[in-house]
Amino acid sequence: MKILLLFGLLAVAFGKRSSYYSYQPEDIREGFIEANLQQDGMLTRYDLLEIMRKIDVNGDGFLSYVEYKLPQASNFPRRILKGQFQYLDKLDGEIDGRTSFMAADRMINILDTNRDGVVKVDEFLQNIPHVLDQMTKEIDALAE
Numbered sequence: 001m002k003i004l005l006l007f008g009l010l011a012v013a014f015g016k017r018s019s020y021y022s023y024q025p026e027d028i029r030e031g032f033i034e035a036n037l038q039q040d041g042m043l044t045r046y047d048l049l050e051i052m053r054k055i056d057v058n059g060d061g062f063l064s065y066v067e068y069k070l071p072q073a074s075n076f077p078r079r080i081l082k083g084q085f086q087y088l089d090k091l092d093g094e095i096d097g098r099t100s101f102m103a104a105d106r107m108i109n110i111l112d113t114n115r116d117g118v119v120k121v122d123e124f125l126q127n128i129p130h131v132l133d134q135m136t137k138e139i140d141a142l143a144e
C-alpha cells in the first residue's frame with residue numbers, strides 16, 4: 001500500500017522562497033493528486049484522516065514523531081521531517097510532542113477558502129504556500 005505524506009511530496013526542490021519546498025504550481029498540483037487518495041479531484045478531512053490512520057501504527061489516535069517518520073524514505077532529511085512534525089504538533093492546538101487527528105480538520109480549515117468542506121486544486125494552490133511558509137519557519141528554527 002502506498003503511504004504518502006502530503007508535505008513530504010512537496011519537499012522536493014530548493015526554491016527561492018524556501019530552502020526546503022517547491023512552490024512550483026506543477027509540483028503542488030502533483031502533491032495534491034498524490035495525497036488525494038480518492039482521486040476525485042477533491043481533498044477532504046476524510047482523505048487526511050485516512051492518511052493519518054495509516055500512519056498511526058499503534059492506533060492510539062495520535063501520531064508520534066516516530067510514527068510520522070516511519071513511512072518516509074530513509075534518506076529524507078530528518079530536520080525537514082522534524083520541522084514538519086512540529087508544525088503539525090502545534091496545528092492540533094496543543095504542543096505536546098504528538099499530533100492528534102484534530103490537525104486534519106485544522107488543515108482543511110486553512111485550505112478550504114470557500115468553506116464548503118472540500119479542498120479543490122485551485123484552493124490548494126492558493127493556500128498551501130502559507131502552510132509551507134509556516135513549516136519552513138519550523139525547519140529553520142531547528143537549525144543552530
Ligand SMILES: [Ca+2]
Pocket residue numbers: 056057058059060061062063064067
Ligand atoms: Ca500513534
Ligand SMILES: [Ca+2]
Pocket residue numbers: 088089090091092093094095096097098099100
Ligand atoms: Ca500536539
Ligand SMILES: [Ca+2]
Pocket residue numbers: 112113114115116117118119120123
Ligand atoms: Ca472548498
